[in-house]
Each structure stands twice: as C-alpha cells, then as structure tokens.
Amino acid sequence: MTANDAIATSGFGRLFRGQTAIDFYGHRRVGLIIAIVVIVVTLLSLSTRGLNLGLDFEGGDAWDVPASEMFGVDEAEEVLNDNGISTTGSRIQRRTSETTDVITVQVEEVPADVALAVTDDFAAAAGVTAQDISFSFTSSTWGSEITEKALRALIIFLIVVSIFISIRFEWRMAVAALVAMAHDVVVTVGVYSVLQFEVTPATVIAFLTILAYSLYDTIVVFDRIRENEGKYAGVRMPYEDVVNISMNQVLMRSINTSLSSILPVISLLLIGAGLLGADTLAEFALALLVGMLSGVYSSIFVATPLLATLKADAGRKTRRERLTGDDLRAAVIGAGVTGRVSGQSSSKSKGGDDLDDAKAAASSNETSVVQPVDRLLSHAPRPRKKKRR
C-alpha cells in the first residue's frame, strides 16, 4: 500500500500513477488565447483565400479519349502531369460497354488554351485525331441541395445533442462541448484554407468525423467532472478545483486515447500516403490528424476552462484560493475513486492556503480540502462476498 502512494519523482511516473497536479484552470487564458488566435487566422484566411473547392463541388472539364492497348489510365495521368495539371484533383476512369471503350478524364477547370493543348496531347498519346476526343464541361456532382440537407441535418443534430447533454449533464456543459467542437472544425477548415488543399466529398466526411470525435472526447472528460462534482457537493469545493482534479485524473486516459486514435492516422499519412504513394489519402489523413489533435486539445484547454468560467459566474462563491501544487495532488489522488485516502496524502495538504471562512463541515482541526473527502470515503472497501449462483 505505502509503495503505491508514494509520489513518483519523475513526471512520467506521476503521470502513470495518476499523481499529476497540473493547474489546468490557472492556465486557461493561454489555452483560450491560442484557440482565439487560431480561429482569427482561419477566418482571415477564409475571407481572403477561401477554400479550394474540388471537382465534385465546382465542376470542371472532361475528356472522353478512346482507350486502346497503348492508352490507358496511367498514360492519361502522364499527359496531365506533362501539362502541369495536378492529378490529385482529377478523376480518371475507364468506361466500357459493348460498343465503346473510353478513358474519361475529369479535371478542375483549366484555361481554354491548356485544354486545347491537353486535347492534342491526348490525341497524340492515344494515336487518334483530336476530333475523336470529346471535350466538354462537367458539372459538380455535389449540388447545393446536398449541402443544404447536410447543414439542416447538422443543425438539428447539434440541437438534439445540446438537449441530450443538458439533460444528462447540464446546459453549461452543452455550451462548452459545442464551442469546443466548433473550435475543432474551424481549425481543420483553417488548415484547408491556409494550405489551399482541395476540398472533396471525402474532406467533408473528415470534417464530420472530427466533429463526432470532438464531442465524444469532450463528453468523456465531462463525465468525470460530473462525477466529481457530486462527490464534492458536500464540501462546497470550488468548481475550478473540481475541474482541475478531474482533468488530472483523466489525463492519462486522454493521452492513451489520443495516442490510440492518432497512431493509425499518422500511419495512414506516413505509410499509406508517404511510402505507398496513395496521394488521395494524404490530405484526408492530414485533415483527420489536425482535427483529432485539435479535438484532444480543445476538450482540455477550451471546453473545460470555458465550463469552469461559466460555472464560476453561475453564483457559486469561491471561498478561498484554488488548490495548486501538492494540495491539488492530494485531492487528485484522494478522490481517484470512491476508495480510501491514504494517510500520507492527507497529511501532505496544509491548512495554509485555506482561506475558508469555515462554516462548512470542513472546519475541524484538519484541512478543509482532504478531510471531508476522507470522511466521505472513510470506509475500507468491503471484500466481495463469495456467492455462487
């Protein structure tokens, strides 16, 4: 027992044993400022550069080139490359029926002279005349209607989710979770705008994935806050402390989960796109990577501080300084679960920073921080009865 409760000396050891005492709330301004900077950059970039919408959104040009032994998908790709047209934004397909066999090449709109040059090159490569190649405009496949419907669905989803979180938790958590989610989506959109990546339907899917992931991550963190809130209800623990304690308790989980989610995405990016050369994967994986990193960041540095701020304004009086350092650590360890608090950790906290005006049950000779927790959780775990059914 005693060995367990010794505070690890190294940072990682503390992390591993759940003994961290990081004052997340105290650093909330840093987190919020970074978030605001990122959002401002995104909005600036969106208003000046906009998004680079792909073929499926904007339409483009299409060629139908007769396919033959000597002209296939790879040759068509070469022609595009020779003319300086990006193949990541294009779509090259072979279309066959009993009577026809053509390579359909669709690219984002190109200037007329380039289009003519490409037509000639296709003709040369396929060994046919330019008249045999049909060149036409191709429309978007993603009509405004799809966007409208998706947006409407999204808005209804967000409303329902807000109601759900408000019922399951409380409305302030709903606000905080939605703000964090918006932050993540904005950050990802920002990456697309700043780097001018092409937006394809797959990108939209990536955005939605990020949205779902962000909400999920935030709710897991909030669930712990909610639980601790109930645990400390009796001792009127300031909300900032509850938040700090909860954040430190779920820190290891957050790190493990983020690693588990992000490793496959990094693998997609480095191995799939880098080594195996699947270009279509690259931008998609990058969007996901940025979005998921942002999702983890925002549930810690955006959602929770915001929640604490909202709650602080909600009338709960702070009666003393926030717990920091060893006091916080003691609380983090002591309240890990509804278990026993070791004597060592409770002795670690001093009554020094207790500015409590002490009308609560806490005002005995012990400190107000750990002692009530101790009382609350004083029973030793009861051994399970051996029952056989």
Add this chain to the structure above:
Amino acid sequence: MNRRLWFSLIGVVLIVVVALVGNLATGNTPILGLDLQGGVSVILAPVEPASSDDLIVIRDLIRNELENRGIAEPDVRVQGETIVVDLPGVRDQQEALDAVDVSGVVELRPVLNFSDCPAPDAADSVPGDSVPADSVPEPTAPGNELLPTRDGSVQCVGPAQGTGEVFVRGSADLTGDSGWGVAVGLRSDGQATWNNLANQCYEMTPTCPSTQPGIRGQIAIVLDSVIQSSPQVNQPNFGDSVAITGSFSRGEAEDLAAVLNRGAFPVEVEAQEARTVSASAGADSLNAAIIAGLIGVALVLTFLVAYYRWLALVIVGGLTIWAMMVFSLAAFVSSWTNYALSLAGVTGIIVAVGVTVDSYVVFFERIKDELRNGRTVKNAAPRSFKMTWRTIWSADLVSVIGALILFWLSVGSVRGFALYLGLTTICDLLVCYFFTRPAVLLLSRSKLMARRERVLGVEVATA
C-alpha cells in the same frame, strides 16, 4: 454469476464468428464505392434540347429519385449535353439502366370518362383493357387516351394541358387533418396553367365534363401513362397552393406526394447507354489504406500491450470481435441497400478503432485508480465497469444520435458516413457490454490474476 458471464462471452464470440463465416461463405462482402471498385455508369440525354440550367435541375431530381428508391450515393453530374449517372455497387449494366429509368414527365389531363374512350388510338395504348362502346357519346378530340389507374381500372383522359412543372419543386407534403391528403405549392408562372384547367373542370365544360352526377370535373395526374390520382376540382381558382384530399391511405398520399415532387422534370431524359466504370482511386489506394491502417492498429496494440500488459489481451480480443462484427454488419447492410464503402469510409473505420480503444482505456484507467486505492482486482473490476459504462454510453449515444439524424435527413455520401459512424459505434457498445465486461470480470476472478502482485503496474491489495 460466473455462468452468466461465460454465457455472454461465449455467446457473443459464437454469434460474431458464425455471422462472419456465414457472410464469407455466401460471398457477402461490403460493397465498395465508386472510387475503390468502380460501378456502372448510365448516360442520359434529354429528348429535346435543354438549357444547362434545366440539366442541373434534372441532375438534382435524378439524384433525389435514386435516393428515394434506395440507391445510395449515386454520382450524378452534367457532362456536356448529357447527364452521367455513376452507380456504385452495381455490376450489371441492365440493372443500372433499369435503376436509372426515372425520367418521365408528369402530365395534367382532364378526365373525360370512367369506363372507356371512343378514340381509336386509345384502344392501342391499353390493349385488351378497353371494350369499345359507342353508346356513350363523348367528345372524341384527338389526344384522348384511355389510361390505367393505379388500382387497375381505366379512365379516359383528354389531352395534356400542363405538366408537373406548374408545381413548386419538392413542395408536396402530406396533410393529415381530415384523412390523408397532399398539399403542393403552385409556381407563380404555373398558376395560370393550373387555374385554366381547374376552371374548365369546375365549370364542367365539355373539355372536362362531370363524370358522375353531383361531382365536378376531375384532373388526372398522369405519370408514364399511369393515372396516379384524379382529384375532383372544388374551386375555380387556386392561390399559391393546391390541397388534394380524398380517401387516401397514408401510403397512397405519400406516393402521390412523391409523384408531384418528381413531376418537375423540365425535359424528359432517356437513357442512352450503360458503361462499366473503373475505380478512380484504384486498388492501390485501398491496399495502401488497409496496409497503413493495419500497421497503425498494430502500433496501437503494441502500445497498449506494453502499457496494460495482461489486460491488453482483452483489448486485442475485443478489437478482433469488433472488427468482425463491423465487417458482418457492413456486409449485411450492403446486401439490403447499396451503401458503398468509399475510401473515406475505410479510413473512417480506421479512425473508429481509436474511439473503440477508448472504452478500454477509460475502463482500465478506472481499474487502476481503484487498485491504487487499495481494492482487490476482483473488487475493483465490477465497480469500475459500472462507472465506465455510464461514461461510454453517454459519449457513444451522442455519436449514435448524430448518425441517426444525419442518416435520416441528409443525402449522398454524408448519409453513407452516418451509416458507418452508427455501425461502428453500436458495435463498440455491444462489444463493450457483451465481451469486455465478462472478459475482464472473469479475468479478475481467475487464479491468474489472484496470483499476481502487480496488475496494471499497481500493487494489488490482497483480500
């Protein structure tokens, strides 16, 4: 208690394995999207010259119509003067041609008679159905036709006086105040056409006579030479909307609304030919995604085994079960609908691995906390699961709600995304409750754990 846990554990493994073997044995695999597997492309051309705006309108109408018929994620675009419809997961060109046969203009024609038509051409159009009877004197203007109704009877209708274009696109909706009915908006430029016809029928002029005593003239709504409905006209002039009521069942009203909504094809289009389309992203991309994904998952598992040691076995088992379950369900869904798995979908599933792993991480971190506070493994496991389950279902429920709403309300690839988000999340919940819980609880009671002094890197109290 133990017996129930074993039952759940073995049960879920058996079910999943049987489902997977069943699917593999019948060759039932998830359909892959256009980008991965290709499909069939149908080229539609308008029968008369159409403006590019009309073509865009037709594009949207076709996509809607396909989605309404349960053909998921078609890729519809205007290319030059034609409309190209790419269908994923369709191998057969004829099947594709039939599926895309959605053209057809809705016509508005006055009803002349309920039994037969004296016009000679009418008999040709519905062979065998009509018994020519010249005893009934009827106007025999050219263009009269005897057309079948949906319930199998026939009506004689006059020439078309308008098309479905008089209605506002997509405005038809069910009304249910006094029996099911349909309300549809009238376009400002269609109002005159509609009212002209409605007036004739209301006044019971010879072009739209009363067919039965006490009943005013009727307007037949005709699609592809089948009368969908022939409502009686009860007022001479209509404002900006028309309400059609009658003895509809809900289904009939829904069908009529669908007809009115689709009836807005500005120009009729005809399928020209079907072509097989090759994958655009190609097998390389799919393989790259799968290889990279597997390497990524292997890395995750290595990390988790290093971190959680023995308990990570449960994660490995759980993820295997989860993957098999997702595959089986995806194959099952594919056989019922044709929601195709695109490259985005494959990567989405790889990302879902992360979220699935989270339920284990939350669980195990909780056990670690409990152990640190001096509980035995045996004691800590069930307590931890109780708390974890609360967290997991709250968080997963949000994803499920999102999946349901997006699936219900959106179209195209967003819908496909919603489907796979829902599938993977529900599998996560199922595996968490029916596999992870019994596995960890049984493990915590086993001798294997009882002998160990350190679990999850935390010293264990002895009971």
